[in-house]
Amino acid sequence: MDNPLSIEPLFHIGPVPITQPVVVTWAIMLALGVFSFVATRHLRIIPTKTQTVLELFVSTIEGQVRDVMNGDPKPYRALIGTIFLFILVANWSSLIPGIEPPTAHIETDAALALIVFVAILWFGIGTRGIKGYLATFAEPTWVMIPLNIVEQITRTFSLIVRLFGNVMSGVFVISIVLSLAGLFVPIPLMALDLLTGAVQAYIFAILATVFIGAAVAETPSPKPQEDISQ
Amino acid sequence: MTENLIEVASVLAAAIAVGLGSIGPALGEGRAVAAAMDAIARQPEAAGTLSRTLFVGLAMIETMAIYALVIALLVLFANPFV
Numbered sequence: 001m002d003n004p005l006s007i008e009p010l011f012h013i014g015p016v017p018i019t020q021p022v023v024v025t026w027a028i029m030l031a032l033g034v035f036s037f038v039a040t041r042h043l044r045i046i047p048t049k050t051q052t053v054l055e056l057f058v059s060t061i062e063g064q065v066r067d068v069m070n071g072d073p074k075p076y077r078a079l080i081g082t083i084f085l086f087i088l089v090a091n092w093s094s095l096i097p098g099i100e101p102p103t104a105h106i107e108t109d110a111a112l113a114l115i116v117f118v119a120i121l122w123f124g125i126g127t128r129g130i131k132g133y134l135a136t137f138a139e140p141t142w143v144m145i146p147l148n149i150v151e152q153i154t155r156t157f158s159l160i161v162r163l164f165g166n167v168m169s170g171v172f173v174i175s176i177v178l179s180l181a182g183l184f185v186p187i188p189l190m191a192l193d194l195l196t197g198a199v200q201a202y203i204f205a206i207l208a209t210v211f212i213g214a215a216v217a218e219t220p221s222p223k224p225q226e227d228i229s230q
Numbered sequence: 231m232t233e234n235l236i237e238v239a240s241v242l243a244a245a246i247a248v249g250l251g252s253i254g255p256a257l258g259e260g261r262a263v264a265a266a267m268d269a270i271a272r273q274p275e276a277a278g279t280l281s282r283t284l285f286v287g288l289a290m291i292e293t294m295a296i297y298a299l300v301i302a303l304l305v306l307f308a309n310p311f312v
Contacts, residue, residue, distance in 0.1 A: 003307045067279070158293045165296035203289040210286065 004168050007105055021102035028089050028102070057081075061205075068206065069213040076212060079119055083112065084205035091167055091197025094190075101197070104168045106160065113159040116208045117152075124215030133215070159207060166200045240309050244302035251298025258291045 009017030039050055047055060061081045065073035090103045102108040124133040137148045170193040177186045266284040270277050 005303065005307050064282070067282070161296055161300055162289060162293050165299050166292075169299060199285065203285055206282065206286055207289065 004104070004172060005106065019105075020100060021105045021108055024093060024099055025090070025102045025108060028086065028093065032085060032089065064206065065209050068209045069216075071213075071216075075123070076209065080205050080209055083115070083208060084201055087112070087163070087201035087204055088198060091201055092194060094171065094193065094197075100171060101167055103163055104171045106164045106168075109160045109164045112163070112204070113156050116159060116211065117156045119208070120152075120211050120215045123212050127216040136215070155207075155211065159204065163200055163204055166196055170196055236309075236311055240305050240312070244305045247298050247302045247305070251301075252295045255291050255295040258294075259288055262287055262291060 007019045007021065009019050010023065011018055039054060042048075043051060058077070058081065061084065062073045062077055065076050065080055069076070087103060090101050090108070092101075093099050094101045103112075121133075124136070127133075128136070137145050139148070170189075174186050174189050174193060177189055262284065266280055269280055273280075
């Protein structure tokens with residue numbers, strides 16, 4: 001059985017081994033970048049079909065961010081939208097035969113979660129200043145300082161593990177079923193995998209929003225939304 | 231013989247970890263979804279907010295089961311004692 005925790009390099013560029021997730025990640029980045037560039041060249045007041053779909057997408061993300069943060073979504077729209085779109089396309093890239101989603105390997109998820117971790121620090125310090133942000137660790141009393149620090153680390157870790165576990169287990173189950181019964185039998189599981197991929201992309205983006213929102217919240221009151229972070 | 235024993239114990243440990251570790255999250259997710267259904271039935275206009283909160287909450291509960299899965303994977307594929 002394949003080991004889901006290790007990967008074989010495809011080829012080497014000089015001394016650097018290149019693996020399949022790296023190639024797929026760069027292909028997705030290239031595709032998304034080129035598509036976004038081409039699709040936003042001729043924007044008009046009266047939108048074309050493509051522009052309508054894009055506007056619907058952007059305004060949906062804005063609405064979600066506004067609902068979670070109760071504030072202006074403009075600074076976070078690009079980050080949250082890109083994270084959502086990338087994870088969605090990465091999870092659904094298993095539709096192409098022979099391609100394994102890069103999010104099924106823990107390194108990609110770790111990179112994404114680290115981006116969220118840095119964004120939490122960046123927006124938190126940007127809103128409150130270094131001193132004000134560090135002071136939030138002493139909420140509600142200074143006794144909570146170690147727990148708050150542990151919380152920062154564990155929620156980043158749980159972001160990594162949640163995405164990795166869900167996508168990897170989907171790929172794993174499909175490959176096992178495929179080796180048992182090849183024709184037509186894995187199709188329902190693949191459909192379920194697509195659903196899981198979409199839900200996980202949504203959850204990752206919403207959790208990133210919740211964490212950033214908790215870091216920039218104006219009054220650090222005991223809101224119920226902050227309680228769910230573990 | 232000893233090495234074989236460790237492998238047998240690893241497989242057993244992985245099965246027990248996932249099997250027992252998914253009971254709690256399953257019960258918890260059932261309760262959460264039941265409560266959300268109840269709330270949506272009472273107040274259908276709040277369905278949007280409720281389902282977003284439900285999804286985030288389910289992700290949090292599910293994490294416990296995923297932790298068990300990761301332990302099982304570590305035991306099977308990255309076992310330090312084999």
